[in-house]
Amino acid sequence: MKSDLSGFYELTVEERLNKIKKMCSLTNEETEAIGKTGCLSLISSDRMIENVIGTLELPIGIATNFIVNGRDVLIPMAIEEPSVVAGASNAAKLTRPTGFTAKSTEPLMIGQIQLMDAPPGTKEKIYAAKDKIINIANGKDSTLVKLGGGMKNLEVRELPSPRGKITIVHIIVNVQDAMGANAVNTMCECIAPFLEELTGARAVLKIISNLAIYHLAKAEAIWKKEVIGEDIIERILDAYALAQVDPFRCATHNKGIMNGVDAVMIVTGNDFRAAEAGAHAFASINGYKPLTSYTKNNNGDLVGKIEIPMGVGIVGGAINSNPIAKIALKILGIKHANELGEIAACVGLANNFAALRAIVKEGIQRGHMKLHANNIALAAGANHEEAPKVTQEMLKENKISVAYASEILNKLRSKKN
Numbered sequence: 001m002k003s004d005l006s007g008f009y010e011l012t013v014e015e016r017l018n019k020i021k022k023m024c025s026l027t028n029e030e031t032e033a034i035g036k037t038g039c040l041s042l043i044s045s046d047r048m049i050e051n052v053i054g055t056l057e058l059p060i061g062i063a064t065n066f067i068v069n070g071r072d073v074l075i076p077m078a079i080e081e082p083s084v085v086a087g088a089s090n091a092a093k094l095t096r097p098t099g100f101t102a103k104s105t106e107p108l109m110i111g112q113i114q115l116m117d118a119p120p121g122t123k124e125k126i127y128a129a130k131d132k133i134i135n136i137a138n139g140k141d142s143t144l145v146k147l148g149g150g151m152k153n154l155e156v157r158e159l160p161s162p163r164g165k166i167t168i169v170h171i172i173v174n175v176q177d178a179m180g181a182n183a184v185n186t187m188c189e190c191i192a193p194f195l196e197e198l199t200g201a202r203a204v205l206k207i208i209s210n211l212a213i214y215h216l217a218k219a220e221a222i223w224k225k226e227v228i229g230e231d232i233i234e235r236i237l238d239a240y241a242l243a244q245v246d247p248f249r250c251a252t253h254n255k256g257i258m259n260g261v262d263a264v265m266i267v268t269g270n271d272f273r274a275a276e277a278g279a280h281a282f283a284s285i286n287g288y289k290p291l292t293s294y295t296k297n298n299n300g301d302l303v304g305k306i307e308i309p310m311g312v313g314i315v316g317g318a319i320n321s322n323p324i325a326k327i328a329l330k331i332l333g334i335k336h337a338n339e340l341g342e343i344a345a346c347v348g349l350a351n352n353f354a355a356l357r358a359i360v361k362e363g364i365q366r367g368h369m370k371l372h373a374n375n376i377a378l379a380a381g382a383n384h385e386e387a388p389k390v391t392q393e394m395l396k397e398n399k400i401s402v403a404y405a406s407e408i409l410n411k412l413r414s415k416k417n
């Protein structure tokens with residue numbers, strides 16, 4: 001089989017799918033399954049990315065019980081992993097009636113222009129031309145400027161590198177309700193020729209930074225000792241201490257946070273890779289650290305906090321092309337991107353708390369395995385009629401494995417025949 005499919009992009013979706021069907025020996029059912037759509041049509045998909053042959057669905061669950069800044073909010077989450085929606089809902093329930101408090105910074109994103117071979121005095125020249133640079137950048141996005149956004153400031157940094165000194169110009173752009181990557185990239189590209197002319201340096205990269213240190217969301221919640229128990233609080237603090245000192249644990253600690261954040265990003269049509277990159281880079285600024293923190297207050301209650309970069313949008317990108325994204329925003333009942341970022345931060349904190357509580361209490365597998373057992377049954381080849389019976393038997397025997405699922409399945413089928 002060859003993968004250099006010249007002209008593939010020029011085919012219709014149907015033609016592409018037929019080609020892949022033949023090349024990969026897909027059955028009619030498989031071809032139909034991958035080409036089938038939900039509410040994201042093939043026409044829309046074909047306009048969103050390249051070489052489209054189908055769409056992928058994910059379960060959407062609603063996280064309940066959240067109160068964010070005094071408002072009850074239902075939170076749609078798109079995710080394939082069991083227990084994440086339940087974990088968030090349960091953690092939120094335990095914060096009621098107060099719920100979460102959350103806030104965010106101004107939506108300021110950073111764009112980078114890399115200058116090489118910069119002559120002495122470059123930094124000073126750039127700072128002196130700040131107003132002119134802002135004018136050039138803002139001339140590229142009158143919509144954003146009319147809304148109160150646009151380029152606001154700049155910073156110049158210098159770093160040694162294996163290729164010599166690099167001068168980096170950061171443009172600081174208020175992106176309002178957009179994630180801002182396209183807006184910022186366009187500005188970087190239009191400023192670069194001016195910077196070359198101004199300084200005599202050579203411009204190389206012109207692109208947004210996902211390390212959004214000026215665009216942060218913060219959230220906080222209190223889990224009372226009467227509600228979760230003093231012993232659990234001590235154990236959660238122990239578990240948090242490990243994440244503070246050990247990157248092996250910290251990676252998993254932060255992954256648990258991103259379970260919730262990504263699920264909100266995906267359902268709202270946001271770029272979850274950008275959220276991931278931003279979160280982990282932010283966590284690494286002073287050595288890799290947890291994105292959440294836990295302390296005990298004077299009452300002995302557990303105070304959980306999160307601070308996380310939040311380059312999210314409610315306009316732009318894929319948000320307009322994907323009907324689900326708009327419906328999710330309607331369910332969330334939000335008007336501005338900062339509210340979405342704050343809610344996502346609350347979900348991240350809730351999922352982190354839920355995971356810690358489960359791990360220190362009974363271990364994560366007990367609750368997890370119920371839904372996971374169904375996946376195992378399917379992996380063993382059970383159809384949707386057989387899967388519940390196989391799952392039930394595995395749970396009853398507390399033996400959850402593909403091998404045991406196959407054994408049960410064989411017995412079931414031999415009884416039938």
Ligand code: NAD
Nearest residue numbers: 143144175176177178179180181182183271274316317318
């Ligand atoms: P966009 O360009 O589609 O939309 C932003 C534009 O919408 C603004 O520039 C503005 O002109 C207009 N707008 C209208 N109403 C607005 C409002 N209320 N607030 C703000 N702007 C408003 O999208 P974007 O947000 O600039 O870029 C997001 C996309 O860029 C995502 O799809 C992302 O995947 C992609 N991307 C990401 C990276 C990265 O993260 N490194 C790089 C390249 C592209």
